[in-house]
Amino acid sequence: MARTGWQRWLFGEEQKTVLRASYSLTYYDEGLLTFINYAGGNPGLMQSLFLNPGMPGFPIGQLRLSDPTPPLAMFPEKFSPPFRQAEYTFARGFSSMLPQLRTPYIQTWTFGLQREIVRHTVVEVRYVGNKGTHIWHGFNLNEVNVFENGFLAEFLNAQRNLAINQAAGVNSFQYRGLPGQVPLPIFEAAFGARGSQPALPAASGFSNGTFLNYLRQGQVGAFANALAGSSIYLCRMVGNQLPACARLGFDSPGPFPINFFQANPFAAGAAINLMTDYSYSSYHGLQVQVRRTYSRGLSFTANYTFSKSLSDLFADSPTMTRNYTTLRNRRLDKGPSPFDLRHAFQAYWSWELPFGTGRRWATGSSVVDKIIGGWTLSGIVRWQSGRVFRLSSGRFTVNQNDSGVILNGLMTKDLQKMLTVRPGPNATVFFVDPKLIGPDGRANPEILAPPTTPGVFGQFIYLYGPSLFLPDLALSKEIPLTERVRFDLWVTALNAFNHPSFEVGSVAGSVSIMSTTFGQTTATATGPREIQIRLKLSF
Incomplete structure (x- = not known):
């Protein structure tokens, strides 16, 4: 912490007017809670033990209190490093911290003028500003992509297919060869057969009510996220290229890469939270204060502040994860802070x-x-x-x-x-x-x-x-x-x-x-x- 200040009396010997200015630089210690939340939630520190009726050794309605306790199931089954992310696909996300994470600091500066207006009463007008640098900000790196992979273009084609089918009395966005319709290779892969795995029924694919609503509402991001986070759909797209899909019985490769939707497919549909020091804040305030020291039985202080506080982190807790609206343009999140x-x-x-x-x-x-x-x-x-x-x-x-x-x-x-x-x-x-x-x-x-x-x-x-x-x-x-x-x-x-x-x-x-x-x-x-x-x- 560093502080400095300056003061000067003005206008003669009466010393009723004083000019003040100050500057401080303060480093803020975030403590251990952030580290605990981000490191403690990853695999390797805890193993879950559970037992549900119907599991091996626990037949429903056939055990008595005098019988020995059935063997407990464990997740993960093995508890020895290294812990591979591929073993947790479709089950959880992961968290990490920027290796070069820097300590946040606040610079504060003030400039004010104080004047005694009557005996025992002074008025002070001051400007107060500060700037926060390297503020810690946790966000999800696993943003779904709909642009470079062509999913947005196919979504638009699916909207047209749906409109044409509905005009013909069919509530589906499947390509049926009607005039104006086009094939949908991404959706056909997500809903179709893959190796020994059969194609999905229409109610789970081209005629699914949720998917139809996504198309009607323009929710291409929601549609992409639904496919990316489900083994039913993603495994049909990528096949046994993704280890989790191979474990689920998919025995042939799919036509699309495993990172088709997300940068880290081993956390498919889940978050990869990274704690960084990328954020910033600013504050500018005009403060007016009237103070009366005790005299004739009366003392009072009254103050008014007009201020503005801006940041790209709309969160009021240091452990809170707040995603950027999009990693493509982090400036979209600049706006009033929660403390504004x-x-x-x-x-x-x-x-x-x-x-x-x-x-x-x-x-x-x-x-x-x-x-x-x-x-x-x-x-x-x-x-x-x-x-x-x-x-x-x-x-x-x-x-x-x-x-x-x-x-x-x-x-x-x-x-x-x-x-x-x-x-x-x-x-x-x-x-x-x-x-x-x-x-x-x-x-x-x-x-x-x-x-x-x-x-x-x-x-x-x-x-x-x-x-x-x-x-x-x-x-x-x-x-x-x-x-x-x-x-x-x-x-x-x-x-x-x-x-x-x-x-x-x-x-x-x-x-x-x-x-x-x-x-x-x-x-x-x-x-x-x-x-x-x-x-x-x-x-």
Whole structure:
């Protein structure tokens, strides 16, 4: 850690104005949790033992409690290095860490001007900025490919085949030799016979309902991921070239390479998570603060911050894996960070009410003084803009990551203005304008629609949820009984006005436009009003 600062008094000998600047460089220790999560989840550290009815030695309904325990099954069967990834295909993914993983660091700089405006009260205006470098970021390397391997082109052909077949009354995308149709060699390999393995029935292939929906919705990424992660389909495409397929009884090679869809086929359909130091962050904030030191029974501090926080890592946990939208263009993920609070105001104060002995207005009566004298009112009030979230659609038009949304006829700033809080059904709360919700509870497709163009992402829209308002108030009183005995009373009201502040985003609320509960939430960022009463007798 390195720190330096500078300060200079301005404008004469009164020293009411001061100029300050500072810079710091701080390295951040991520600790061991990330290492444990990424190394501890790989094969080699644990062996699973299990026993299910119907397994060898465990006939269903034929054993008694007095019989010896049947032999346990083990996975993996052998527990000795080296652990080959090929032994775990179709069962799990893998994790690793960048060998040259560097320590993340934060550079922070400030520049501010402070001025005493009246006695005991100063105003300070300052700029605060920071930049995070080498921030750790775990993501999946096994992104499905639909471009270079020709799968996207075949998907488009399959869409045309489906349209032609449906016009002829057939709900299938199989090539039937009709005018305008073309053969589909990739799908024919995935659904057809391979060596001693028979072809799949139509319900598992060309007429499969899920696959037909993928074609209608343009979800080429979802289709590719479904084929890549299933031994039923991938093994028919690659045959016994993939060791796992040979173990499953495929006895002849297929026409396609084992890495047709993914860079590491030994984790077929699963993730290859890599922890890197590729990410970054930035923060820029304007802060205004008014402070009054204790004088005449009153002290307070109030501050307001207008800021922007950006990053390419939309995650608030150092152990969280957050995939890039696509490895082809990591810049697509640059946007607001989860810590982006555009506006924040906070004030706290303590005010000795001016009644009673030793205060501005004495009562002249010991009885009255014990009733209205010696009271102190204090509080903390916080208001801040809402938590940032990103709209999703649950559609996968490029790879296995969400493809965003399509915004029709509006700009993001217009959509932001349509976020509001109103009561919903079944003790829920809507945080969007009714115009944004369709009759089935999903987003209104005339305004917010899912992407449908194969191979093309939609828009990635960041919005800010409902603001947070939290007033905490306290009233206290000292009651002297004798010279040596004092009675103290505190009454504290947390969330004094019982104002609910609702949460939206990764922690709560439905932000998927295809959800039937889109725009609804039941979670609150604060609890209900809580009143605490404390009594203390001092002697």
